[in-house]
Ligand SMILES: [Zn+2]
């Protein structure tokens with residue numbers, strides 16, 4: 001039992017909560033994709049949301 005939040009496991013946002021684990025690393029920018037975070041799996045390769053967003057563009061003639 002945690003003495004700060006009185007819960008086990010910790011309540012969300014408890015300062016004693018262990019930091020989220022990095023599960024993947026974005027193939028493009030190398031940033032960590034943390035446990036519980038959404039990411040894109042493209043042909044088995046992990047892409048973070050930022051890289052997908054910055055790759056999105058509009059077709060123009
Ligand atoms: Zn706690």
Ligand SMILES: [Zn+2]
Pocket residue numbers: 026027028029030031047048049050051
């Ligand atoms: Zn990325």
